[in-house]
Amino acid sequence: MNADRPAVGDRFRRFRAGRRAGEELAVPPAEFTSYYGRPILKPPVWTWEIAAYLFTGGLAAGSSLLAAGGQLTGRAEVRRAGRVAALAAVTASAGLLVKDLGRPERFHHMLRVAKPTSPMSVGTWILTAYGPAAGLAAIAEVAPLLPTRGPLGLVRRALPPVGRVAGLAAALTAPALGTYTAVLLADTAVPSWHEAYADLPFVFAGSALASGAGVGLLAVPPAQAGPARRMALAGAGLELVGAHRVENRLGLLGEPYRTGRPGRLLRAGRTLTVAGVAGAVLGRRSRLVSAVSGAALLAASVATRFGVFHAGVASARDPKYTVVPQRARLDRRAAEPGG
Amino acid sequence: MADRPHRPAAPPQSSLSAADPATAAGWVDAPPRMGFFTDTSVCIGCKACEVACKEWNGVPTSGLDLLGMSYDNTGALTANSWRHVAFVEQPRPAGHGTASFAGNPTGDSASAASAARSAGTAKPTGTEPGVLAGEPQAAARTTEFLGMPAAGPPGRTGSAEGRSDFRWLMMSDVCKHCTRAGCLDVCPTGALFRTEFGTVVVQEDICNGCGYCVSACPYGVIDRRVDDGRVWKCTLCYDRIGAGLTPACAQACPTESIQYGPLDELRERAAERVATLRERGEPQARLYGHDPHDGVGGDGAFFLLLDEPEVYGLPPDPQVTTRDLPAMWRRAGLAALAMTAVAVGAFLGGRR
Numbered sequence: 218m219n220a221d222r223p224a225v226g227d228r229f230r231r232f233r234a235g236r237r238a239g240e241e242l243a244v245p246p247a248e249f250t251s252y253y254g255r256p257i258l259k260p261p262v263w264t265w266e267i268a269a270y271l272f273t274g275g276l277a278a279g280s281s282l283l284a285a286g287g288q289l290t291g292r293a294e295v296r297r298a299g300r301v302a303a304l305a306a307v308t309a310s311a312g313l314l315v316k317d318l319g320r321p322e323r324f325h326h327m328l329r330v331a332k333p334t335s336p337m338s339v340g341t342w343i344l345t346a347y348g349p350a351a352g353l354a355a356i357a358e359v360a361p362l363l364p365t366r367g368p369l370g371l372v373r374r375a376l377p378p379v380g381r382v383a384g385l386a387a388a389l390t391a392p393a394l395g396t397y398t399a400v401l402l403a404d405t406a407v408p409s410w411h412e413a414y415a416d417l418p419f420v421f422a423g424s425a426l427a428s429g430a431g432v433g434l435l436a437v438p439p440a441q442a443g444p445a446r447r448m449a450l451a452g453a454g455l456e457l458v459g460a461h462r463v464e465n466r467l468g469l470l471g472e473p474y475r476t477g478r479p480g481r482l483l484r485a486g487r488t489l490t491v492a493g494v495a496g497a498v499l500g501r502r503s504r505l506v507s508a509v510s511g512a513a514l515l516a517a518s519v520a521t522r523f524g525v526f527h528a529g530v531a532s533a534r535d536p537k538y539t540v541v542p543q544r545a546r547l548d549r550r551a552a553e554p555g556g
Numbered sequence: 557m558a559d560r561p562h563r564p565a566a567p568p569q570s571s572l573s574a575a576d577p578a579t580a581a582g583w584v585d586a587p588p589r590m591g592f593f594t595d596t597s598v599c600i601g602c603k604a605c606e607v608a609c610k611e612w613n614g615v616p617t618s619g620l621d622l623l624g625m626s627y628d629n630t631g632a633l634t635a636n637s638w639r640h641v642a643f644v645e646q647p648r649p650a651g652h653g654t655a656s657f658a659g660n661p662t663g664d665s666a667s668a669a670s671a672a673r674s675a676g677t678a679k680p681t682g683t684e685p686g687v688l689a690g691e692p693q694a695a696a697r698t699t700e701f702l703g704m705p706a707a708g709p710p711g712r713t714g715s716a717e718g719r720s721d722f723r724w725l726m727m728s729d730v731c732k733h734c735t736r737a738g739c740l741d742v743c744p745t746g747a748l749f750r751t752e753f754g755t756v757v758v759q760e761d762i763c764n765g766c767g768y769c770v771s772a773c774p775y776g777v778i779d780r781r782v783d784d785g786r787v788w789k790c791t792l793c794y795d796r797i798g799a800g801l802t803p804a805c806a807q808a809c810p811t812e813s814i815q816y817g818p819l820d821e822l823r824e825r826a827a828e829r830v831a832t833l834r835e836r837g838e839p840q841a842r843l844y845g846h847d848p849h850d851g852v853g854g855d856g857a858f859f860l861l862l863d864e865p866e867v868y869g870l871p872p873d874p875q876v877t878t879r880d881l882p883a884m885w886r887r888a889g890l891a892a893l894a895m896t897a898v899a900v901g902a903f904l905g906g907r908r
């Protein structure tokens with residue numbers, strides 16, 4: 218090769234030479250070549266509905282777990298609040314998911330196939346199992362309002378056992394509902410989502426638990442809210458540890474989670490989570506403080522979900538996040554013996 | 557029917573088993589895998605492929621804005637542009653060193669400012685995400701940009717002043733018809749499928765526009781039309797090749813930059829071509845997407861490039877996202893267990 222000639226792609230060579238010279242940076246200098254700075258990937262066409270669904274789906278899952286716990290330990294108010302919240306959340310979820318389609322009237326095409334390689338297909342079937350169960354469990358809560366006699370009286374007697382079975386079925390599928398959405402995001406070419414696949418499920422699981430606990434704190438007198446407080450504490454812990462790892466262990470790909478709008482959303486989520494848990498624990502005797510804490514946990518979950526969503530979109534829009542990590546990967550492979 | 561390729565009722569849907577994607581997808585007696593070899597070293601940037609594709613496939617217009625990116629006003633592959641001819645301007649001589657230019661003054665012809673400006677242009681393509689604005693800083697840093705070309709060839713200024721060494725890279729981009737296709741793996745309706753020719757095609761009567769494939773494609777190919785809500789991309793002219801014809805773009809290409817044929821043959825031809833070019837003093841000539849061992853199991857449409865892939869807007873090391881899917885499900889399973897454990901603990905862990 219002619220040494221006088223300015224080497225094509227020399228910016229890369231310089232960048233690589235710089236790294237070989239010993240500065241092993243967690244975040245490599247973002248110097249890279251691109252086609253007029255344009256994105257290589259197509260950023261998600263998903264809009265706010267999907268970010269909102271991440272929240273409502275998690276809320277439904279957390280609420281169903283809360284409700285089942287209330288059911289099995291004889292806390293009627295916890296059970297009722299959980300079941301009602303779960304139905305509301307799963308109904309909203311279905312609406313949001315259909316609305317986000319390019320062809321909403323074709324939503325049922327999702328039911329043509331069951332594909333384990335498509336987390337959206339898996340999610341469709343999880344929702345298909347979970348939704349009716351959560352719905353039945355919530356409907357069973359109207360039993361006490363029915364007349365004791367006549368055909369409706371029969372329904373009144375039949376509903377509670379049906380609700381118990383449905384409530385347990387919903388709780389069994391709830392953990393899948395609360396965590397598959399992390400795979401839904403990670404199973405894409407979106408760099409900051411894909412590379413976070415090990416930790417996102419824990420962020421989402423924690424966020425789902427904390428939001429379910431938020432429902433309990435809002436709707437139940439403090440005397441019955443002990444389990445919700447503990448759920449909030451543990452859920453917040455999962456979420457905060459997971460989010461910390463997402464932000465700090467991905468090198469350059471953690472950057473979208475820390476900067477700009479997603480960074481602000483995730484910081485707000487963290488602050489609200491900490492405030493909500495602190496309020497729930499310290500204000501455990503006050504109905505008002507508990508309720509405000511519950512609301513803070515719900516708001517925290519919304520902020521976290523939108524933050525994660527927008528961080529991924531930002532990483533797909535900037536060619537830096539596509540080119541630099543892939544270059545680093547190629548370099549690593551080239552440096553391997555025999556590679 | 558026995559002599560025609562056919563599929564049993566419920567073929568496996570995953571594209572993760574690589575070797576022969578059509579057979580892996582359940583086709584019996586599949587014909588040889590067909591593909592494109594796009595040799596960018598002979599592309600003259602005439603865009604006959606873009607036009608022929610639109611004509612044959614009835615693809616809607618994709619907007620008429622000037623993007624300020626050299627002669628590229630298409631911008632990117634979209635649902636309304638299934639071939640996209642990229643134009644790259646570099647203040648460098650092609651191939652044989654600078655002998656014939658030696659002694660000529662070389663001015664500072666690259667314009668970071670105009671590059672940054674061109675990155676900021678976007679246009680309504682009737683599709684989403686379509687052609688989005690880029691990052692101005694990234695464009696400006698890539699100072700291999702001469703601004704909008706003048707009417708005459710560069711350097712014809714009447715004097716030696718402001719002259720520069722210069723080359724144009726042109727590449728007709730297209731869907732790669734990946735061996736392991738992320739779009740196909742994640743499609744929840746089965747609208748995307750593997751044809752008997754090993755290509756990847758969207759069934760327009762099935763697609764419900766969920767958009768999952770758009771985020772799953774590591775090349776940023778597939779895109780959604782705003783007015784009809786469905787995704788569209790190159791079909792490798794499924795209708796034409798089924799009738800034994802050549803795809804419209806390859807048929808129209810006047811320089812045989814786009815070659816169509818059985819993938820095995822194309823790979824052999826490409827290896828010869830790259831060897832010839834290197835021999836003739838083009839050390840940067842390399843193949844892209846030809847390797848069945850790359851992150852997507854090799855592309856059904858692969859390229860001969862004269863510079864790093866990202867210079868043309870291609871990812872340097874694409875990987876099919878579903879490669880990590882088993883690990884993802886395992887992590888999600890663990891998280892689901894943790895969720896259950898927390899809920900159980902919350903109710904058992906105290907008296908109140």
Ligand code: SF4
Nearest residue numbers: 731732733734739773
């Ligand atoms: S290039 Fe993208 S759209 Fe084409 S087959 Fe591969 S993943 Fe699918």
Ligand code: SF4
Nearest residue numbers: 743763764766767769
């Ligand atoms: S947008 Fe259409 S082709 Fe793409 S994944 Fe969804 S249903 Fe499949």
